Amino acid sequence: MSGLLLLIPAALLLGLVGLAAFLWSLRSGQFEDLDGAAERILHDDDDDDDPATVSRSR
Template sequence: MSVLIWLIPVALAMGAIGLVGFLWSLRNGQYDDMDGAAQRILMDDDTPLPPKRQDDAG
């Protein structure tokens, strides 16, 4: 039963740290563009690779 004296404050402190981290990420705009990453993965803006040279000594 004496373990609860340590576990409850530790659990509350970890919850408070998580809440502070979440609020910090909200203020810094981490959740502003939720669809941007999903759209960027579909865009094909890579430059094509140059054609490979075939060697006749093969």
């Protein structure tokens, strides 16, 4: 029974961490462009996203 005193707060804490993470991602605009984000991962941006290359080319 005393295990409950540990497990219930632990469960709640984990849930709260998840909730906080969601609210944070919402606030930081990660749900603004779901279509674009899905495509961006496919971009092979070696040449213009790598800072070293960019500074060389400019």
